[in-house]
Amino acid sequence: MNYALRDMTEIEQLRQQLQKQEKLASLGLLSAGIAHEIKNPLNFVVNFSKISGNLLEDLTAIVEENAGRLPEDDREEMREIVSSLKDELVQIRESGERAISIIEGILLVSRGKEDEFVTSDVCRIVKEYVWLSYHAMRANYPGFNVAIHEEYQEGLPMVIVIPQDLSRAVLNVTNNACYTVWRKSQSAKEDYKPRIDVSVRMEGQELLITIADNGEGMTDEVKERLYENFFTTKPVGQGTGLGMGITRDIIEKKHGGKVSFTSTEGQGSAFTFTIPI
Numbered sequence: 099m100n101y102a103l104r105d106m107t108e109i110e111q112l113r114q115q116l117q118k119q120e121k122l123a124s125l126g127l128l129s130a131g132i133a134h135e136i137k138n139p140l141n142f143v144v145n146f147s148k149i150s151g152n153l154l155e156d157l158t159a160i161v162e163e164n165a166g167r168l169p170e171d172d173r174e175e176m177r178e179i180v181s182s183l184k185d186e187l188v189q190i191r192e193s194g195e196r197a198i199s200i201i202e203g204i205l206l207v208s209r210g211k212e213d214e215f216v217t218s219d220v221c222r223i224v225k226e227y228v229w230l231s232y233h234a235m236r237a238n239y240p241g242f243n244v245a246i247h248e249e250y251q252e253g254l255p256m257v258i259v260i261p262q263d264l265s266r267a268v269l270n271v272t273n274n275a276c277y278t279v280w281r282k283s284q285s286a287k288e289d290y291k292p293r294i295d296v297s298v299r300m301e302g303q304e305l306l307i308t309i310a311d312n313g314e315g316m317t318d319e320v321k322e323r324l325y326e327n328f329f330t331t332k333p334v335g336q337g338t339g340l341g342m343g344i345t346r347d348i349i350e351k352k353h354g355g356k357v358s359f360t361s362t363e364g365q366g367s368a369f370t371f372t373i374p375i
């Protein structure tokens with residue numbers, strides 16, 4: 099198969115897609131406002147589920163003190179109910195927290211000055227955008243699922259980066275990782291378990307962010323042309339072929355870092371951003 103741009107219609111399709119993305123950008127501004135509004139009630143959900151958890155602890159203590167007055171059966175049932183209540187409160191809190199982190203992600207993308215270097219918690223950015231990518235894939239590709247394993251080195255320092263750009267880079271690479279494991283799962287054997295490994299760690303004076311997948315891997319041709327603008331192996335309409343080029347510019351030109359990768363056809367790929375701090 100020839101991956102080169104095949105004819106003018108394809109260029110036209112890509113141009114239209116870019117135009118669509120510009121529209122999306124202005125939509126982004128609007129959604130920033132909405133996202134901000136949604137964050138408040140979500141904070142209530144999280145905070146009240148925490149408070150309810152504490153109240154439940156208090157209530158349990160009182161009931162346990164007087165448990166002797168209850169028949170054995172009722173006592174058992176009460177404990178079961180309390181234990182399910184606790185589990186459910188944790189679920190509510192965690193879902194709320196996840197929703198907040200998605201919203202914060204949207205806020206980060208859609209507002210803020212360009213090219214502004216800010217002291218940032220890189221692990222948080224990576225985490226947010228990895229999960230943003232995951233949820234976007236879940237929404238767009240029915241049946242998509244992947245186990246995401248995260249490893250964040252403890253005690254990492256805050257790092258000066260351009261958060262919007264770094265998050266874009268993480269998103270691009272995670273999108274590719276999600277896409278390839280999804281593609282592979284369409285044809286792989288039943289025991290194939292899609293998996294993405296994310297890690298953030300320090301080595302000397304450098305911060306290393308790695309996103310690895312056990313997807314399809316890349317052929318030599320794809321490896322060579324990976325950063326070429328408009329180079330894509332995705333069906334027209336699904337990829338613009340700009341993701342990796344943008345990612346390299348962000349990491350290398352803007353942050354003075356390096357993007358490297360290893361990839362084995364049929365087994366997967368691992369991308370690493372090395373950022374000097």
Ligand SMILES: Nc1ncnc2c1ncn2[C@@H]1O[C@H](COP(=O)(O)OP(=O)(O)OP(=O)(O)O)[C@@H](O)[C@H]1O
Nearest residue numbers: 274275278315330331332337338339340341342367
């Ligand atoms: N993790 C990966 N596994 C396998 N192939 C990959 C991976 N990452 C990138 N590629 C290959 O590199 C090509 C270029 O990637 P790039 O992100 O630049 O563009 P794209 O994903 O096709 O489109 P988009 O502009 O939407 O990101 C992809 O089409 C794919 O063939």
Ligand SMILES: [Mg+2]
Nearest residue numbers: 270274341342
């Ligand atoms: Mg891409």
